Amino acid sequence: MHDLVFDSESLNNILENKPVSRQEVSDIYQKAIDSPNDLFSASQILRKKYKKNTVTFSKKAFFNIINLCKDTCSYCTYKAEPTETKLSLMSKQQILELLLLAKKYRCVEALFVTGEQPEQKYQEARDWLRENGFKTTVEYLIHASELALDTGLFPHTNAGNLNYEEMKELKKTNVSMGVMLENVSERLTERGMPHHLASSKRPKARLEILENSGKLDIPMTTGILVGIGETIDEIIDSIFAIKKLNDKYGNIQEVILQNFQPKQDTKMRNEPSADEKYFKIVVSLSRIIMPQMNIQIPPNLSPRSYQSFLSVGINDWGGISPLTPDFVNPEFSWPEINKVDENSKKAGFDLKCRFPIYPEYFSSISKELRDKMSVIENEDGFVKEEYWK
């Protein structure tokens, strides 16, 4: 029996390693709306039990490879139209230059991001591919990933809904990959809802990608976007959907919980940001549903209070770049890494720099990739402090 006994039997059971049911989570949520402290404490106990005093991050450079996108999500400011000044079509030379700069800054991760199947909709994308000598965006990503490895950076690709064969190819060079589930709700794809014009965000499509990543044993990052008009039931269903996949394949290496922030040039510009208390409850619910999962919130999206999330169950800050903007949330710059280090310490945690793959998943990648990592790796599977500090 744990020292701390809660009024809630379900919370006590969770501390004794008993899985929590869907109904229990709903009940815990209902209680937490008025008084969240027991939930927060329980998630913190689990976090300490499985992750000790460590909080991790990945020192990255964000490669905005191509931001043309065939879909339109109502909250997205990342995607560009061909006439917009924010259009990004990186040439091979630009990729190489940014890789060299990232190496100079001692970044570890090369985050490669694209819009959804840009060449399917835009002639500009097809021209860009041809000019650079490729037939598809994925071919280009494979080339960029090889360049990254040659430079001493480790690729993590997030290019939306890739098919099985494409992911299989990218696994050879990418130590991990990512695709956000966003939410498992079909309702959010209906007319007037944020994913109505984004067929790639159909829950079935996203779940299939994650399922394929499981079959391929790719260390996978996924997550949920919180505050886009969903109900709490839809959030809980989404967390359970991720848990189910992970129970089946064991390859979900981390879950990102991203709080919605309205963007001025989007349809959802007048919607409120995700409420912080609600967001914290969602973070804690994720921890009690998946006690051992790596749970991440991006610190730049809660600039004044990110360190307070350390006491509601998170153990990772995600990628932080010392040189490139967050192109998905360009109005929120990343905090300086030494500030994050300082704030984590003040809250009682040790900041460690991880690879884009967590140590628990090292056996999922090839020996070639492991050998390359070993150059800057310490005995715990993190990045040597003298390299990133």
Ligand code: SF4
């Ligand atoms: S969120 Fe992704 S899929 Fe949706 S519009 Fe933006 S780039 Fe396209």
